[in-house]
Amino acid sequence: MDSQRDATEQTVTSLDSPPQALPGPTGAAGKQIPPAAVARLTIYLRALNSLLAEGTERVSSESLAELSGVSSSTLRKDLSHVGSYGTRGVGYEVQYLSRHIAAALGLTHDWKVAIVGAGNLGKALARYGGFESRGFDVVAIFDADQMVVGNEVGWLRVSDVADLEAVLERTGTNMVVLALPAAVAQSICDRVVTAGVRSILSFAPVMLQVPDGVTLRKVDMATELQILAYHAQRAQTPGQPE
């Protein structure tokens, strides 16, 4: 139907690279899922959950693919990495498939998320409803500004970033979202890593360095707009002569 592309995010992770040995003993269980497929599985999961919400019990690869904006070929291939949970000639049971995808993605236990930076973006993220409903608990929010420390944000009070390590420890945080200026991002990132957090999502517009074993993802608004600009410009100038 229309071309669907993955692009954009940088993930620095040493977890993909070494196949980690272990010659996958049973079925699709211990297997590596290709990064592109992981990203799409989250989309299928969302589509399945809205089907579930409206009471749909079964779905074919064809319709789930359409809801997700991919080809049915891609969808079936992606699902094959998770396992074999459909019925030929029939389709997939929505709830059953949803559960297995969630399990494959590691969404069965709850994740505790701390946000560093209580500026506009940090506050927006802390209050964002989409997290709790998907098994992500925001358990802390930090800022360096003493005028902001102690303020209420959603259900939380802003902690002093000076107490970062202690609060991460006490709350059992296992994921951190960095919503802070480029200038301080690397040093805070280092402290977060040293404190034992191995999953970091950064909104800071800089390349951060993390050691092996730490997964870092990056979201950058300016980058997104620049990519849009490239496409818009191409559309306007279909082929300018030098």
Added chain:
Amino acid sequence: MDSQRDATEQTVTSLDSPPQALPGPTGAAGKQIPPAAVARLTIYLRALNSLLAEGTERVSSESLAELSGVSSSTLRKDLSHVGSYGTRGVGYEVQYLSRHIAAALGLTHDWKVAIVGAGNLGKALARYGGFESRGFDVVAIFDADQMVVGNEVGWLRVSDVADLEAVLERTGTNMVVLALPAAVAQSICDRVVTAGVRSILSFAPVMLQVPDGVTLRKVDMATELQILAYHAQRAQTPGQPE
């Protein structure tokens, strides 16, 4: 050094798909740049700009690659899509290269951005400093809530989304950022497209449909966290038996 991956964002664009004819007459000018390369070019551009800020005049592919977190091979290959702006045996002149990348990305003229949704996220985006400095002017922000319409956000006043078409027209908006709930995203998106905007960045957690010729990019916080969860879980369970 470490594995660098592109993943994550969905771009629905029909602009990639048809090579658009025009057998590229001169050099690399009218050529298609592969999506993965476009995303990285924005990173190089940022690195070049910080080099420029600290007064560095020349840089080799090796060091620029390191700053950007890619291999020098990838970097040179990416630059080759833009043109040939280095000197063998010497390297690249920072300012010169920066300008050419900016031109290739279509960042030479200013883009006018409107934000739809003046909730936490919309406000955070409107006040985000990274835009102006990169040639993106935020010219309008909208909301449907009459309690919010007329409020001040940064330099702007919140417009009524009822006046969407008129304001987009008057401000000359050519990019829209959707920062609104899933439920209303598609209908607002349709209005934006009908108003003639062809570049849309959506933060709404739904698959949006856009016609051919419109470029849509999507950023999704919950998806990002789910991808982190997948990696974290893998790290914990190096190969669980069934």
Added chain:
DNA sequence: TAGATTGTTAATCGATTAACAATC
């Protein structure tokens, strides 16, 4: 000339698509 570094080619690797045999 000797050393350095680009731009490009060819080889590898991974992701997408099409097609179809298996099977409900």
Added chain:
DNA sequence: TAGATTGTTAATCGATTAACAATC
């Protein structure tokens, strides 16, 4: 049995990497 749809295989396509000839 006939129709439908999965799961998988093989073919295509695109992206990354390594290597090196061109050249400053």
